Amino acid sequence: MTSTDPHHDPSCMDDFDPASLDAGQALAQIVDTVSPPREIETVALRDALGRVVAGESRSRINVPGHTNSAMDGYAICSEDIPARNRATLSVLGTSWAGRPFAGPVRPGECVRIMTGAAMPDGADTVVMQERVEKKDDTIGIDCDNQPGQNVRQAGEDIRQGETVLEKGKLIHPAELGLLASAGIDEVSVYKKLRVAFFSTGDELRPVGSELQKGQIYDSNRYTLYGMLSRLGVEIVDLGVIGDERNAIEQAFSDAAARADVVITSGGVSVGEADFVKEILEQLGTVHFWKVAMKPGRPLAFGKVGDAWFFGLPGNPVSVMVTFYMFVLPALRKMMGTSYREPLTVTATCSSRLRKRAGRIEYQRGILTLEKNGDPPGHGYRVSKTGPQGSGVLRSMSDANCFIILPMESSGIEAGDTVRVLPFEAIV
Numbered sequence: 267m268t269s270t271d272p273h274h275d276p277s278c279m280d281d282f283d284p285a286s287l288d289a290g291q292a293l294a295q296i297v298d299t300v301s302p303p304r305e306i307e308t309v310a311l312r313d314a315l316g317r318v319v320a321g322e323s324r325s326r327i328n329v330p331g332h333t334n335s336a337m338d339g340y341a342i343c344s345e346d347i348p349a350r351n352r353a354t355l356s357v358l359g360t361s362w363a364g365r366p367f368a369g370p371v372r373p374g375e376c377v378r379i380m381t382g383a384a385m386p387d388g389a390d391t392v393v394m395q396e397r398v399e400k401k402d403d404t405i406g407i408d409c410d411n412q413p414g415q416n417v418r419q420a421g422e423d424i425r426q427g428e429t430v431l432e433k434g435k436l437i438h439p440a441e442l443g444l445l446a447s448a449g450i451d452e453v454s455v456y457k458k459l460r461v462a463f464f465s466t467g468d469e470l471r472p473v474g475s476e477l478q479k480g481q482i483y484d485s486n487r488y489t490l491y492g493m494l495s496r497l498g499v500e501i502v503d504l505g506v507i508g509d510e511r512n513a514i515e516q517a518f519s520d521a522a523a524r525a526d527v528v529i530t531s532g533g534v535s536v537g538e539a540d541f542v543k544e545i546l547e548q549l550g551t552v553h554f555w556k557v558a559m560k561p562g563r564p565l566a567f568g569k570v571g572d573a574w575f576f577g578l579p580g581n582p583v584s585v586m587v588t589f590y591m592f593v594l595p596a597l598r599k600m601m602g603t604s605y606r607e608p609l610t611v612t613a614t615c616s617s618r619l620r621k622r623a624g625r626i627e628y629q630r631g632i633l634t635l636e637k638n639g640d641p642p643g644h645g646y647r648v649s650k651t652g653p654q655g656s657g658v659l660r661s662m663s664d665a666n667c668f669i670i671l672p673m674e675s676s677g678i679e680a681g682d683t684v685r686v687l688p689f690e691a692i693v
C-alpha cells in the first residue's frame with residue numbers, strides 16, 4: 267500500500283513486528299490465566315436468564331407427569347385391535363387435557379381423548395380420530411393399528427430427580443422453559459461479574475458536552491457499555507479520565523476496589539504507555555503486548571489489585587475487535603461457562619482485500635446468502651464495508667461480520683474463499 271492510494275489508512279503503517287505476539291497465543295494465555303467464579307446465589311426462574319448454572323438443577327417431577335395422548339382420538343385397550351377387518355367399541359366418555367376421565371376402560375370400551383389428556387386406567391393405545399368410524403356411541407377401528415401407538419409415557423422426557431441442567435450451562439430462553447417444565451422455580455447461579463471501565467485521553471469529552479478545538483466525543487464507553495450489557499454483567503462506568511498521573515492512578519485503584527474486572531481504552535500505545543505502565547507496575551502485574559493483529563495491536567493484560575485488567579487500544583474499532591477476541595472469552599470463563607470458539611462460515615469474497623502477511627486481520631464485511639448459487643440459496647458471499655481504518659466505527663455498523671484473514675495471507679483477489687465470523691455468532 268502506498269500513500270497515493272485513495273484508501274490509504276494510516277493504521278496500516280504498523281508494519282510486521284517480529285517481537286509481536288500471535289493472537290491465538292495471547293488468547294490462550296488470557297483464557298488459561300483467568301479463573302472461574304466462586305460466589306453463588308439463588309435467583310427466581312425469570313432472573314436466571316443470561317446467568318450460568320452453579321449447581322445441578324434436578325427435576326422435581328416426571329415430565330410428562332402422567333402417561334398421556336399425543337393425538338386427538340380414542341384411548342383403547344390394545345387387545346381390541348382386530349387381527350382382520352374391524353372391531354366395534356363403545357365410547358364411555360371423554361378425557362380432556364387437565365380434566366381426566368375418572369373411570370377405567372375395559373376391553374370392548376374406549377374413551378374419547380384430547381392431545382395431552384391423561385390416559386384412562388386400562389387403556390394403552392390411542393387411535394387417531396381421523397382413523398375411526400363413529401356411529402352413535404360406538405366407534406369402528408381397523409386392524410392397521412399398533413399397540414401403544416400415540417401415547418407419551420410419564421417421565422419420557424425427564425425423570426424425577428434427573429439432572430435438567432449441568433453446572434456451567436448458560437441459561438437461554440429454552441433453558442428457562444425446560445426448568446419451568448421440570449417444576450424448578452429457583453435456580454442456583456454464579457453471582458454476576460462486576461466490570462468497571464473508563465476511557466483515558468485529554469482529547470475526550472463525554473457526549474452531551476460542548477467540544478473545544480481538538481476534542482472528540484468518547485465513544486468507547488458506549489460500545490463497551492453495549493457489549494457488556496448483552497453479557498448481563500454488572501457495569502461500573504467510571505467516565506473519562508485525562509492523561510494525568512494522579513487521576514489515572516486514582517481511577518485504577520477505584521476500579522480495582524469496586525469490580526472483578528477492569529477495562530480501559532486508550533493509553534496503552536507506544537508513547538502513552540510509559541507512565542500508565544509505571545502506575546500499573548505499582549498496583550499490580552500487567553503484561554504489555556504487541557499482538558500481531560489488525561485492528562488492535564497494543565493490548566495490556568494482567569491484574570490490578572485483585573481485579574483482572576484489560577487495557578484495550580484507544581481506536582474505536584480496535585476496542586470492539588479486541589473486546590470480542592480477548593475480553594469476551596475471558597469474561598465467559600470468569601462467568602462460569604467454558605470457552606468455545608465462535609462458529610465461522612466460509613464465503614466467496616466479492617472484493618479484493620489488501621493485507622500484509624505477518625498479522626491476523628479482522629476486516630469488516632457484509633455477508634449474504636448466495637441467491638444464484640448451485641444449488642440456489644446455497645453458499646455465502648461476502649464483501650467488505652467501506653474504509654477499514656481502525657478509527658472508522660461506521661465500518662462496524664455497516665458490517666454484519668468479520669472477514670478473518672490469517673497471519674500468512676498477503677491479501678486476496680475477488681472470487682477467493684475466505685473465513686467469516688458473523689456478528690450474530692459472537693454474543
Ligand code: AMP
Pocket residue numbers: 465466467469470482483484485486487531532533534535538579580581582657
Ligand atoms: P490512544 O490509544 O490513546 O493513543 O488512542 C488512539 C486513538 O483513539 C486516538 O485517535 C484517540 O483519540 C482515539 N480514542 C482513544 N480513546 C477514545 C475514546 N474513548 N473514544 C473515541 N476515540 C478514542
Ligand code: MG
Pocket residue numbers: 466467468532533538580
Ligand atoms: Mg490516548
